[in-house]
Amino acid sequence: MTQLAAAEAYRLWAPEYDATPNPLLALEERLLRDELRRAVRGLVLDVGCGTGRWGRLLEGCRYFGVDRCAEMLRGNSGAGFSLRRASARQSGSGTEIPSRLKPAPLESSSDLEACSGMGQDAGVGHALGCHPSEARTSRRVKRGGRHECLPHFAPSHFVAGNALALPVRDGAAALTISSFVLAYIDSPEAALAEWARVTRRGGMIVVSDMHPDAGWSRTFRSGDEVHEIEHHRHAAGAVLEAAARVGLRLEREITAGFGEEERPVFRAAGREDLLERARGTPALWAAFWIRP
Numbered sequence: 001m002t003q004l005a006a007a008e009a010y011r012l013w014a015p016e017y018d019a020t021p022n023p024l025l026a027l028e029e030r031l032l033r034d035e036l037r038r039a040v041r042g043l044v045l046d047v048g049c050g051t052g053r054w055g056r057l058l059e060g061c062r063y064f065g066v067d068r069c070a071e072m073l074r075g076n077s078g079a080g081f082s083l084r085r086a087s088a089r090q091s092g093s094g095t096e097i098p099s100r101l102k103p104a105p106l107e108s109s110s111d112l113e114a115c116s117g118m119g120q121d122a123g124v125g126h127a128l129g130c131h132p133s134e135a136r137t138s139r140r141v142k143r144g145g146r147h148e149c150l151p152h153f154a155p156s157h158f159v160a161g162n163a164l165a166l167p168v169r170d171g172a173a174a175l176t177i178s179s180f181v182l183a184y185i186d187s188p189e190a191a192l193a194e195w196a197r198v199t200r201r202g203g204m205i206v207v208s209d210m211h212p213d214a215g216w217s218r219t220f221r222s223g224d225e226v227h228e229i230e231h232h233r234h235a236a237g238a239v240l241e242a243a244a245r246v247g248l249r250l251e252r253e254i255t256a257g258f259g260e261e262e263r264p265v266f267r268a269a270g271r272e273d274l275l276e277r278a279r280g281t282p283a284l285w286a287a288f289w290i291r292p
């Protein structure tokens with residue numbers, strides 16, 4: 001088993017990421033999906049969005065995903081994907097966009113406003129790094145008498161960027177979610193401060209990750225090799241303290257273990273034995289905060 005830095009690991013794992021049976025993701029979806037669907041009241045910002053899993057789960061929401069790994073982002077739409085490099089507030093570290101993923105030329109913003117409804121939040125589209133000419137690729141549907149987009153499949157709604165310096169204006173998001181990312185960031189406080197900045201007053205920040213006491217390694221297979229991903233182990237208490245220091249109000253904390261519901265996913269991974277071993281131990285940690 002080789003150890004890989006997270007940036008390199010996700011570049012390698014990206015082509016297989018969505019096809020890898022992952023009980024932790026299944027557990028998180030079971031616990032959070034319905035609640036998040038009910039909670040969404042505006043733009044959802046997915047920090048470290050990977051292939052846009054939460055965009056698919058929150059179908060119908062206005063969704064914007066940021067990730068530093070171009071290979072993971074490319075997984076969200078397959079062929080024809082184009083990516084706008086965000087310039088605002090982006091450190092650039094770890095963001096490598098293959099040269100064939102070139103931004104299209106800028107056009108008027110009217111398409112974006114008409115299509116994605118972002119005109120309602122004046123300037124959000126540009127501040128987020130959305131590209132008006134790409135917004136037309138969004139799927140238009142009629143809801144409650146007016147047209148809306150299902151933006152999660154639109155290339156313009158994904159952008160390369162660093163979770164610690166998001167290409168997003170202050171207060172843009174109604175819900176900021178970061179799922180299985182915090183362990184790749186060394187300072188939870190810096191991350192939560194940045195996620196608070198981009199979340200509007202009264203908006204929600206939801207963070208989930210493998211429980212720090214789960215005792216599982218973070219591994220994936222690429223070809224014949226198994227790789228372990230380097231990460232930080234942040235105690236839940238330390239994350240909660242960091243959130244309090246940046247002024248977030250804790251709504252709810254979740255510690256959960258696997259159940260029978262995840263058995264098919266363990267089976268698909270060929271590791272049903274692990275379900276038995278994991279019983280009674282925490283597997284997932286999540287917290288919901290309000291930005292006052």
Ligand SMILES: C[S@@+](CC[C@H](N)C(=O)[O-])C[C@H]1O[C@@H](n2cnc3c(N)ncnc32)[C@H](O)[C@@H]1O
Nearest residue numbers: 048049050053067068069072162163179180184
């Ligand atoms: C386990 S994947 C989770 C992807 C997605 N959130 C999900 O739950 O399916 C972790 C993701 O975090 C991204 N990531 C890690 N550190 C990051 C950072 N500092 N800025 C942006 N993305 C980051 C990785 O590139 C990877 O796509």
